[in-house]
Amino acid sequence: MTQPPLTIPDSIDIQQAEKIVASNGTPIYVINCPEYEVVRLSFVFHAGTITQARPFVASATANMLAEGSANLTAQQIAEGLDYYGSYFDINIDRDYSYISFCSLSKFFVSTAKIAEEVILRPTFPENELAIYCAKRKQQLAIERRKVETIARENFAKAIFGEKHPYGISYPESEYDTLTSDDVKTHYRNHYIAQNCIVVCSGNITTEVLECIKSIAASLPTATCQPKIEIPPFSSSHTIRIQHDGAVQSSIRMGRLLFPRSHEEFIPMQVLSMVLGGYFGSRLMQNLREQNGFTYGVFSAMVNFQHTGYLALATQVGTEVTEQALGEIAREIETLRTQLISEEELELVKNIMAGEMMRILDGPFGIADVTTENILCGFDNSHIQHNLERIRRTTPEELLSLAQRYLKPEDIITVVVGDFN
């Protein structure tokens, strides 16, 4: 039978987040979707790994928040959430820590009582910290047996500089000397009102909002904050690391570019999509579908607060590593010399529109996108702006971007595998 006709969405309506300011200045963003019987409350602190005074203290602080508070033990906190089927979720990246609570609307008030203890009154007991450190130390040792982990850590060093807070990695043994005082100091300095935004979504009733305001308003305000120094970036060259017995090599390539607020970030996203951002991308077609070198290959633009970069990652059979590197170089060269066809560009634009629709389908996805927008200094009207920017991208613009930003001499390559 013949192909049915298509409808392509050309706009995405998404509600603006309502902004409320708590009495201590903490901004609260509200996305009210009363048709869903759930609530998610997130606190985002500018307390990621670049803010840490010693190795692993930023992640330890975030992960230890629920390990005991002034009024509750770790067990009581865990049980208090589990009893209502509520979730507690921690995420940390280079720039921020994200602490989220998720519950059915009718149990939000009970969940908020626990949230208040976790956010405002953690005690970081020594015993719990020792257990945490032993566990993380072992997990990290296991992770570092994987070629993809070794490649990821070395790629960060190569792209930002070995000592740069965005690039550095530390030996597992640093966990041995981490103390409760280190964690308390990090908490005191960074988990404060000036460093925080609160985002909530779902069925936000007046009662729910009052609870949230009361927690946010109790965050301490500091008179002076430690200033975070961002040293200049220093990218290096190609790195090869021997890993005996690996049956696959892990390849990471890319280069430093600019953060999401840069006007060329979105068109670079389109270009990275063409290269390796979807199942039918050029690299996927070449390395997987035509050559069977890999199970998968992916490229994307990544955004940090102070910069952004293009990254490409894959794992290929040890015996085809050089061929795969050659094919990747060839695909990049093609982007620099030939105009992409209108059909291929149209396909990529539709995929990106579809991705946005999927992310924005449901209250939590809307909250995630809202958070990302706020952290980049935008509001939710930026989503429509992005969609239009994607639609306006032309083959000529992509060619020009590739010629300027994908010069072979600017691309960093890290390969981890068995070269013998």
Next chain:
Amino acid sequence: MQPLYFVKTMIKYQHTKLNNGLEVISNRDSTSRLVAVNILYKVGARNEDPNCTGLAHLFEHLMFRGTHNVPDFDTPIQMACGENNAFTNNDYTDFYITLPKDNIETALWLESDRMCGLNLSEQACDIEKRVVIEEFRQRYLNQPYGDLNMLLRQMVYTSHPYRWATIGLKPEHIADAPLESIRKFYNDFYHPSNAILSVSGDIDAERVFELADKWFGGIPDKPYNIPTIPVEPKQTEARRMEVERDVPATTIVIAFHMGNRLSKDFFLGDITSDLLAGGDSARLYEHLIKGKKLFTSVNAYISGDVDEGMFVFTGQLLPTTSEQEAEAAFWEEMELLSNGEIGDYELEKVKNKFEANTLFGELNVMNKAMNLGYYSMIGDLPLINREIEIYRSLSKTEIADFARRTFQKENSSTLIYRAK
């Protein structure tokens, strides 16, 4: 204790069967702008020849290789702002697509097309075999602990095809699979009466059935008597396997045979695993990580298979813990349950959590479409709305009885995965 009943959950659905035997299930969700189209084939690794394993999974890959009518499967989906993927397990193979609801016919067109006209050329098979072998290497051979589950299956099962993982027993089986076996596999298992189509989105059931008939109604059925699966004989003595590997920490696994998906023991096993390991307040974490400080991670889970499955304990040891201590600690936990030492609050908590998880899972059209297909496949579609009630009804006496019957030495298989 007064039970804390949550909201009444109910996935409303309508169900029909086309003349060619294709089952069609529809769920209306008016909150989403997307539609999820799921098609489940009742074929998995269980249906493979022991000398040619990995075929069901290889076949899932081949389903994306295009047909005579539509040489490229992915592009039309992506043009329609859609996203698609698939997975295979021991029991079934599932293909799913989400896209803007106006484009539902694109999904139906493509799924109906590949149900009957797949292009199984020598060349397509050769390349896909290489991709799958790279997947085998990436996920099972080039990872610390990658072969652990394979070793466990081979010990726990002697006759039933669950003794191999979906990826297959070894890469050579995939490399050597003859083209005629691959073609026969398609012929035997990919036809209307062996498939279930389920749809969730803002479309009414009548329209879904009409569209299902339009796109699938003309596909002739090819009935095939699926050979019976060998029954696993009752285990009569304890089994043990010890291996040494280059990993940072020793892992211990103890597995037991338990009931099939439709038996009451399935639910008893599931709730028992929740008591042991459902969330940070659960027993194993509290007793063995925090209390006795023996492990860095512990888990208890059920394999969840359609036929008689496994109940599994697993733990990663701290360097200071002996294997004997670790093993004994698991048996003590089993003893506590067998003696009926289960608190009312604790039991209520895991029931609440189960109910909340079910509700969170229903926020999303894709989960719903997938679940409808799954419950229909196991032969009890209404069970999808009865499970919470079944969980609520389970008593301490029944759980203790389950633990006594299941956690027997002669029903156990112990794997010591020792760090070199």
